[in-house]
Amino acid sequence: MQIIKYQFQQHGDERGQLVALEEFNDIPFEIKRVYYMYDTGEGVVRGYHAHKTLEQILICIHGSCKILLDNGREKKKVFLEKPYEGLYVPNNMWREMYDFSADAVLMCLASEVYKEEDYIRDYDEFLKFIKES
16 A cells, blocks of 8 residues: 655745645645544544545644554554645545544545545445455
């Protein structure tokens, strides 16, 4: 499994840092939805799902967290802690987000609007879907 992390261009001076993101330039898809998670309690694991068509870029814009990616054949853990770094999560990829620092803010840029029918929320169903794809 190939892990793709994007290093976004930073613009900074004595006033601070700025990162600008543009679809099809910095992000490999049209951005149709943006959401973020914060105040995630200690020991909480988020995710536990895959998407049939949706793609995502995950950016820990503050603090840190870990991401488990699973393509049905292999699993990899990724550490996110830089606000200028984004993790690409393709479709057909199981994901779990965990070990959030107390100050973590995890932002997601998604290629599609929310559609419940795109989610695979059961791991055995995910494995079956991958095998049939």
